[in-house]
Amino acid sequence: MPTLDLDLALTTARRAVAAAAAAAIPHFRRGVRVDLKPDRSPVTVADRESEAAILAVLRAAFPDHGVLGEETGAHAGAAATRWIVDPLDGTRGFTRGEALWGPLVALEHEGAVVAGAMALPVAGEVYFAARGKGAWLAAGGGTPTPLRVSGISRWEDATLQLGEPRVLLAAPFAAPVERLSTTCARTRCYGDLAGFAMVLTGRAEGWIEAGVQLWDLAPMKVLLEEAGGRFTDLAGVPTVASGHCVASNGLVHDHLLAALAPAVAAR
DSSP states (O other): OOOOOHHHHHHHHHHHHHHHHHHHHHHHHHOOOOEEOTTSOEEOHHHHHHHHHHHHHHHHHOTTEEEEETTTEEEOOEEEEEEEEEEEETHHHHHTTOSOOEEEEEEEETTEEEEEEEEEGGGTEEEEEETTTEEEEEETTOOOEEOOOOOOOOGGGOEEEEOOHHHHTSTTTHHHHHHHHHHSSEEEOOOHHHHHHHHHTTSOSEEEEESOOHHHHTTHHHHHHHTTOEEEOTTSOOOSOSSEEEEEOSSSHHHHHHHHHHHHHHO
16 A cells, blocks of 8 residues: 555545535524434434535545545445544534534544544634644634644643533543532533534643544544644543543643543443
8 A cells, every 4th residue: 555645634634624614504504404313313414415525525535545434334445544534523512503513534544543634614713633744723714823732730720621411420420520620720511522622722621521432533632642732531541442532731631530540440
């Protein structure tokens, strides 16, 4: 297999989420009908059209790569390389007129994600990164600027973002999450990719998520590490495949893992 072109991968990931944002925004503005998948999660025509827009960009740049899409499943391709796609993370909020939703795209090569991007379309923000190429934010169509996590190291001064409360505020996580939430400077629950974006841009120090799928987290590790942060699952394993995670500026990461360790052991 030819050497992977990371510059092209970075550009492609960025273009893919921008295409998904362009496909979804008109539906967001006029409203959509909501259908339910077999697992009772919502899906709309915006999800489907956004995934189609992403696939068109990926196939134009890397026709031989495999793809795993939330809506369309697995597409055959090179065994060692695949794209992982969530066309619209936060569909439920999207259907309620909330602004904190967007697409997620990641390139996995030989078992590791090496490039990724995400967007917050209502804010006009696109985040993108590749291994060794840095992490970047393009806002409002302007020139990309480098992303950098915060330098706050004291938990008493930190801001914590929480993911899905139905998971994190249930046993066995409820007690440690409550302690973390009440001992930091402030706690917020923006949800979905927006909570993660707060850490990525230095506006929060930690984000905890659990009970999600691979495509909900796939680009986040490379984005955060290229911005100077740290990304692991709740047990401290550096992976996006566990369905749960701790994302931080790195300086508070060990504190978060230590607090969550009893809950992880009890699962």
